Amino acid sequence: MKDEGSSLQAYAIGVDVGGTKIHAGIVNGQGDVLHSVNLPTLAGQRSVPDRITEAIEALMAGAPRPEGGYPIEGIGIGTAGQVDHSDGGIRFASDILPGYTGAPLKRIIEERFGLPVYVDNDVNVLVLTEKTLGTGRGAGHMLCIALGTGVGGAVFADGKLVHGAWGGAGELGHLSVDFNGLPCVCGGVGCLEQYASGTGIAKRMQAKLHSLGIEPVSQVDSRETLSRWQSGDPVAAEVMDETFAALGAAITSLVHTLNPEVVVIGGGVAEAGEPFLERVREETAKRCMKSFMDSVRIVQAHQGNFSGMIGAALQVFEPVKKLDP
């Protein structure tokens, strides 16, 4: 079990690596942020591991210096891209982070700072934020679905993150909700991402407007679609009804597969909050076996800033991690 006593005293460095910004912070085991910095990733211009190093150096240089200093237990990184869980290297990163694929990230940062380093996918680490600060606090079985530009996810079972064979588990945007459905950028068919990501919502809204003879306005993005949906626009309602049905089907599949206590929904698309969640719950309840539905809560993700950075840091305090070789 986690040693609550020692994590009250100890700190970790958390780094959230995205396509445009890197956030770094000093965080304790309760998820409190003592100090933080952010700097542009400069993707394509500078090496990502170099920029991560610079973020950590800037963080430490500007940190308040109490008597006795900080007992920093380690560095946790949550990064965009596919992480190889066995060695903390970057298995694959898209063009959002050019040149990042193949970087032995864990090794580079460990050698530079001489501290234990933990690297995981940026969505996986969100589970740790939810477990510590979110509505799902204390749950041993939890799923996170992040509805952003794409759709990401994370699976938490028996009190730990499920990584799978090489760390790929949790690609929940690529659940197939229709085996004859829309083609996906991943090469798949009918992936959830086509129906429930910001990109997918905008694309289907524009197509719907076009099919109705309404000139597709390129400004009708997902934010605008959601806002029209909230004010009762029937075209937006039709597009969002399909989104909710697809989300309900995907969550049902996941709930039947993993029997979680909590499903956390986050990301920009879910910012509408309760009205959005209520429709998700409704479509899930329609499809899900009662015994499973009765034992699961569908809740919104923790709304504080720095969720990614905090989750990244919390890896350092995970007892299971410490048992890994």
Next chain:
Amino acid sequence: MKDEGSSLQAYAIGVDVGGTKIHAGIVNGQGDVLHSVNLPTLAGQRSVPDRITEAIEALMAGAPRPEGGYPIEGIGIGTAGQVDHSDGGIRFASDILPGYTGAPLKRIIEERFGLPVYVDNDVNVLVLTEKTLGTGRGAGHMLCIALGTGVGGAVFADGKLVHGAWGGAGELGHLSVDFNGLPCVCGGVGCLEQYASGTGIAKRMQAKLHSLGIEPVSQVDSRETLSRWQSGDPVAAEVMDETFAALGAAITSLVHTLNPEVVVIGGGVAEAGEPFLERVREETAKRCMKSFMDSVRIVQAHQGNFSGMIGAALQVFEPVKKLDP
């Protein structure tokens, strides 16, 4: 870690409880069966826990008696119905086993025999058979899909069965492969079971024959449909193409969610073996991200007799179980 030394010497009693028969056997940690019996369940006429007790008594009465007797470490039961993993009771059983719902099975058998008793779903325990005797031997991340009258499943991650909040995990027949698809007996929409179970295949074949003006023959069950498919019948091919697409979509969803090393396909529907599996692999490869597909093997379930009974017994040797309260 498992103590290979002690499980070489020790035995367990395994009991496989189905709607028509109960199989009981004495099994070692390698899955070898020393002795076994089976008796009719007499569902609806006799209490299921009583019949389990009688099966174990008959097993022990008829067992060969070597010098020194048997060191029996415990009793493992794999049973039809939903098992509450926290107390080993029967959370729900359908009309196949009337009166079984609510039975405190673990407690009853423990009190009767004074041995540790482990109870799990009959499909979940198959993972343990696969792990010990199957092609997936040694895999830490595995899924089992059983294509029978219905579709069942089991999830194995990081070297242990995933049970979820109360033990419901692994209901893989109720993954939704089409959010606008066929209604399911569970109340859901587009469940895999409607496309890939024996019942679902027979129903769709009969509907297809009917729609073509060919009088639906009630004898055209799933076995007949599969046999016609294998001999190149175009109507059966159309029905089975949909089955394979649905299976490919469901397996893709599971592989993206859990990143397993092995997916085991069992049950009567998969008895056609390689030609069947080859089509499943093909439809999965079409839909699955390459990085995930490259690291997973899709294989047939262990073909020996007594798979359920052996898996039931193997629960006793699971190191993780022994740490449970």
